[in-house]
Amino acid sequence: MKRKPFLACMNCRFLVPRRPEVTRCPRCGSTDLTENWEGMIILIKTDSELVGKVEYLKEPGRYAVEVGRE
Amino acid sequence: MGVPFFPVRTVSGREIDVALLIEERARAKNLDVKSVIVPPRIKGFVIVESPAHFVVAEAVRGIKYVRGGPGKKISLEEVLKMIKPVPIIETVEVGDIVELVAGVFKGVKARVEAKIPEKNELVLSIVEAAYPLQITVPADYVRPVRR
Structure with missing residues (x-):
């Protein structure tokens, strides 16, 4: 399977680019990053209909839809 | 609109x-x-x-x-x-057979005895055990089995 280009934060679902020096979520500071995520939402503008309907979408960025452990 | x-x-x-x-x-x-x-x-x-x-x-x-x-x-x-998928706990009913996908009983089949929605947990009894064995696990640990 193709390696995913991002790691997801277990805490806030933010997607972090996969680089060796990145060990923390830049948004919430959590070190709990996982490769096990499915689906992606890229929020570009905050007046999207999804803001408010989906609780983890607050500011623009890339988010995983589902995160889980192995 | x-x-x-x-x-x-x-x-x-x-x-x-x-x-x-x-x-x-x-x-x-x-x-x-x-x-x-x-x-x-x-x-x-x-x-x-x-x-x-x-x-x-x-x-x-x-x-x-x-x-x-x-x-x-x-x-x-x-x-x-x-x-926004429906949580697993809402898809299973009491009496259903589920398979455990995590924890010490991984891979074992069990019957749902009760649901505890407020803690997102399920009470299961292991089907393959020789004696009645009840366990309580988080709902994320199970997968419904088609019968």
Whole structure:
């Protein structure tokens, strides 16, 4: 399977680019990053209909839809 | 009527690449794209949120892995159904056979004895055990088994 280009934060679902020096979520500071995520939402503008309907979408960025452990 | 969502067909397995390209292009050309959604476990399409069809057509034009231009718009409810799956605890009923997918009993089949929705836990009795054995596990540890 193709390696995913991002790691997801277990805490806030933010997607972090996969680089060796990145060990923390830049948004919430959590070190709990996982490769096990499915689906992606890229929020570009905050007046999207999804803001408010989906609780983890607050500011623009890339988010995983589902995160889980192995 | 809120902002509609338009589905875009892509090459299977390239959904994330297409979504990233659409994002980049939307920012570069300042297009009115509000979000791009890659639904989990659905292969071969991404959803673009934008007020108009032609904006989406502009955003996806010429992208290598796009197989079909923006289709008919879909409603917010349908999009939410795709990205907000029902929790496992609501899909299983008391008496169902489930398989444990995590924890010490991984791979073992069990019958649901009770549900504890407030703690998101299930009380199970192991089917394959020689004597009655009840365990309480988080609902994420199980997968429903088709019978």
